[in-house]
Amino acid sequence: MKKTRSIKENHVFRALYARGKSAACRSMVLYVRKHRDSAVNQLGITVSVKLGCAAERNRIRRRLKEAYRLSEARLKSGFDIVIVGRRAALEAPFNQLMRDLFRLCGQLGLTEDKDA
Numbered sequence: 001m002k003k004t005r006s007i008k009e010n011h012v013f014r015a016l017y018a019r020g021k022s023a024a025c026r027s028m029v030l031y032v033r034k035h036r037d038s039a040v041n042q043l044g045i046t047v048s049v050k051l052g053c054a055a056e057r058n059r060i061r062r063r064l065k066e067a068y069r070l071s072e073a074r075l076k077s078g079f080d081i082v083i084v085g086r087r088a089a090l091e092a093p094f095n096q097l098m099r100d101l102f103r104l105c106g107q108l109g110l111t112e113d114k115d116a
Contacts, residue, residue, distance in 0.1 A: 003039065003040050003041060003072065003077055004040060004041045004042070004043050004068075004072060005040055005041070005042045005043070006042070006043060006044065007042045007043060007044030007080060007082065008044075012042070012044070012080060013044055013046070013082060015033065015080075016031045016032075016033050016044075016080055016082045017031060017082075019033060020032055020033035020080070020082075021033070021108050022108075023104040023107045023108050024104075025100045025103070025104060026086065026088040026092075026100070027085070027086055027088040027089040027092050027096070027097060027100050028064065028083055028084060028085055028086055028089055028097075028100060028101065028104070029083070029084040029086070030081065030082070030083055030084075030101070030104040030105065030108060031081070031082040031083075031084070032079050032080070032081055032108045032109075032110060033079065033080045034078060034079055034080075035078060035079065035080045037078065038077055038078035039077055039078070040077060040078075041072075041075065041077055041078070041079050041080075041081055042079075042080045042081065043065075043068060043081050043082075043083070044080075044081070044082040044083070045061050045064050045065055045068075045082070045083045045084075045085065046082065046083075046084050046085070047060045047061055047084070047085040048084075051085070051086075051087055051090075052090075056090060057085075059090060060085040060089045060090050061085065063089060063090075063094065063097060064083050064085050064089060064097065064101075066094075067094070067097045067098050067101045068081075068083065068101065070098065071098065071101055071102055071105065074102070074111055074112060075105055075110045075111060075112065076109075076110050076111070076112055079110060081110075083101075
């Protein structure tokens with residue numbers, strides 16, 4: 001069951017940066033904002049050109065996208081989410097990326113309370 005679409009428009013990214021909530025760790029920054037369609041999330045992943053060549057940036061993007069995909073079932077729907085990759089995402093073990101992403105999602109109120 002896929003419940004995530006890609007963010008492609010620049011104005012959506014800018015709105016998230018300006019008016020969204022954010023949380024950061026060593027390997028990534030997460031921006032979140034509620035949107036109208038409560039059935040799906042919209043995801044954007046960005047990596048600065050300053051972090052290296054295209055192959056390194058794409059590797060960071062792929063790792064972050066996979067971490068999100070594996071965490072997707074435990075997240076609430078109806079949000080715009082932008083993940084900004086940092087240099088540490090390239091060297092960090094994948095399990096650490098998963099923990100970081102889920103911790104940041106918890107800080108921003110994206111995780112569903114399965115225990116309650």
